[in-house]
Amino acid sequence: MSLSGIFPIDRWNFTTQSMLNVLSEEHYAELVSHQSEQKFRKGDVIFREGSVPSGIFLIRSGKVKKYKVDNLFKEQIIYVAGPNELIGYHAVLSEERYPDSAAAIEDSLISFIPQDDFISVLHRSPAFNRRLLKALSHEFTVLANSISVIAQRTASERLAIALIVLREKYKEAGSEENEVILNISRMDLANMAGIAQENVIRLLKEFKAEGIVETDGRKISIMDIQRLVKKSNYH
Template identity: 60%
Template sequence: MSLTGLFPIDKWNFKSESVLNNLPEEEFEHLCANMTEKQYEKGDVLFREGTVPSGIFFIKKGKIKKYKLDHDSKEHIIYVANPGELLGYHAILSEERYPDSAAALEESVIAFIPKKDFLDTLQESKVLSQRLLKTLSHEFAVLTNSISVFAQRSVRERLAIMLIVLREKFKAETAEGEEIAINISRNDLANMVGTAKENVVRFLKEFKVAGILNANGRKIFVKDVKKLVEISNYS
């Protein structure tokens, strides 16, 4: 089911997958001249908060979580990135250390582009610089929206919102005709919602009894997205 007219999903996605789409061939070749690929297993870290960036990351397969750790080393997941999206360029553009960490939510294939190649291409390419500026502006709007919405919502409402957002993310890699499975641990889901795992488990059980979703192990299957939108209290 499409969310058009039901829920503003664009306000929850960074859209960085558009940055490299149809980049002029010469510029794309220059950018990728020294690109390498690496496979990451679930939980493997791409980069850690506070470290010096040496390049950018392009997701070719899988999903990556961006997160920060609090003083008790508890994760607060900021965003889940899909194939086609870029990570790590904020720190390079600002000439600062990584402001957050990134790790694989599932088995993933990530391409790494060295910092020099990225900056050299950026200096020569008006297309890339304009796209990055547009993407950064949109990301700021997304983060502002999520902070504002989550500050005013209950745990139940926040969980409904995250299930809607995750359903769209996992939909992108689901074959036509197949049921969309949100494949995420309850700990990660709790860290996205900003609550204890026990609360997530309790509300998932409530949603299941109400016929809104089914669960099989860690996989969640949303049956009634309209009801989730109602619960989210999003207007």
């Protein structure tokens, strides 16, 4: 079932997938002319907060979490990126160190694009430049929503929103809309929702008892998206 009309999923997803679509064949070829592909296993770190960037990353397959770690080494997942999304470009554009870390949450294939090629295409393609600015502006809305949820929502509402957002990510991977299965650890789910892992386990049991989800190990099947949206209490 589509979320159209019942949940504003566009306010929760970055829009970097469409950025490459505005490039001409010539500019796209230039962008990827020196790319290198690397396979990352689940849990592998792609880049760490505070390190110096030398390029950007294009996710070919798999999923990647962008996260920050506090002084107590607790993660807060900022965003989950999927196929065809770009990551790591904020630090390149600002000429600063990475403001967050990125790691694979499942086996992933990722292209590394040197920053010189990225910057060169950005200068040569006004359409790409405009699309990037639009994407950056939209990301502010996404991050503002995330902050609002952490500050104002109950644990149940936070978990419901996290599951809705992840459902859209896994649906994009090719699952049938009514058979979307999330494959994510309870710890990552807790770090995404901003709640304790034990609360995630307890709330998933409640959601399961209500027929909203089914669980099989770390896999979570969304059975009733309408009731899950109602749980989110998002207006």
